[in-house]
Amino acid sequence: MNYKTHQERQAAFEKARSKNIVDVAQELDMNLVKNGRTYTWDLHDSLVIDPNKNIFYWNSQQFGGGVVKLVQTIKACDYKTALSYLAQSDVKAFEAVPEKRQQFEYHLKEHHTIILATKYLKEERGLSDDTVAFFHEKGVLAEASYTTDYEHQKGEPVVVFKSIDNNQVIKGFSAQGVWRNQTYGKREHLKRNQGDGLTGMMVKIGKPPTMVTATKDKPLTVVAFEAPIDLMSYYELFHHKLTDVILVAMNGLKVGVISKLVANELNSEVKEELKVKALGMIDQRENLAERLKIVLAVDNDEAGKAFKDSLDFESISVISHLPKQIPGQNKTDWNDMLRHIKVPQSDRFQSRLTSARQKTQGTTEVITDKHLQR
Template structure:
């Protein structure tokens, strides 16, 4: 057998694994790429439209080119090298001790989630959601009746997600305080693959970052007099897609995803990532809020309606037509 230099060089599985584990961010910095952090979880390289690198340096996506992968694919794409050349170069780079992606440690088995103890009243929850957040009273009452929200003994609002057996598996808390430090966070041992879920019908799910955004959206629908809305609605509890992935696995009839994430850097970036990940199997549509999020849009609408006999202003009439206007590219 004749070998023609590096193009025929073979690598062991251990060598390939070593090359694959080199951190993309560390590599890019060592090669002089102009990295810009756009959120805690994402970097970009200016000049390469839509090319984003995950905050842990393990993967990248170039949305406008429909490309992505790990460090090997990154070097091949950015430097025009073959797979064999790339692995050889990365093995050489590893000799100067660029950081590698840490091995995922085995996770200890979680204990069972325990819902926070209920308060004897709901008055702080109602005051916060209705007066401070402007959510419609009928929406708040419905969620209380369905045991999706309640007030805990520390006057926090608790938002509950249930597994397929109807057992509470996820919960998040948010302070009902309107002054001072704002407290929020998931309850210990919550399963992030279980969403805060408002059950609908049909083949469409609307995806929000937070329960309050979801409830604000329902309030906007009511204010606009939209009565034929029946989509499923979930909250991710952030911008991770664990809850969406878990929901889609449990709901095989879903064909369309409406992304209703915040209109900020983190939300816009997350929409790009989710679109790239799910567009092969689902129709993806985005509804961009007028403002940072749908609660801000709701507040602005309520303020605009003061003195107008509760009639929505004309510039809000297009709310129900968003699907035709906001399709993801």
């Protein structure tokens, strides 16, 4: 299927990805098993389809995506073939059912100090005192008590990563437990997210331009991460090179977080429901698109790479800055890289013996950051 213009190609893509993913899966002869609000594939139950978000994720393979990616995966075909298949499909468009969200209220009882938070971030995450202090002074990091059992009034201390908008309103938070607890499974720590889901922890370094004041030579540069601790780790590694940029944690792989951030830098009065579509609209206006640069500092794994591929923009500059893969691992995030670099070579063998969770090995490498150079 040939398209003469980018607009035609984009229209075809939008029409294809708007197809209902459950109906497409059934058309592909996938036998789905309903499991609560999601579906799993009977042949591979780690492939989960979320009908509310119209996406799938294959946990065992560590990748996922929308309708187009599902067709590519099941039919083992390329992108163009998948688009052609969907263009000829009679499957109806996906109709999202808006979620009823309650107004978020920040209710955590913050501690007067961040002693426990600092201890956790230093000893288990390898972050420095200076890095922890920097984010605390920015107002996005705190220590608080998180209630885990309201009936018996039980809770535990957590590190709080706040999602604050340009008006200094807290729109949500991520909580990371500092105590180990086997009841939390493999991660061993409590993890909770609350808020609007589209505002992540954000920190401005230097004096980044807005979308109004940005130029082609000095664009608004947004560096996006999957998690707050990855953001902090990246800052520690590259703070001497970071000038006039915005760092944001997506709490996953959510292009809507980036889109809303950029929309607020362009015009905060835009309706909330339009902010998640801002990147698509900006991409169609070259005079705006050339003022924006997105750096995806996500995990080095299949899901992170698939996320980059899913951002099919014609004019907006989108580049990846992934951590180098640590030998012996199939996934490396920026905190893995920070700890890998900080562990002295002579201590590596002993570290592996004393902690089954420590997987770093090999030689340390100096990371060069060509992506942030203008």
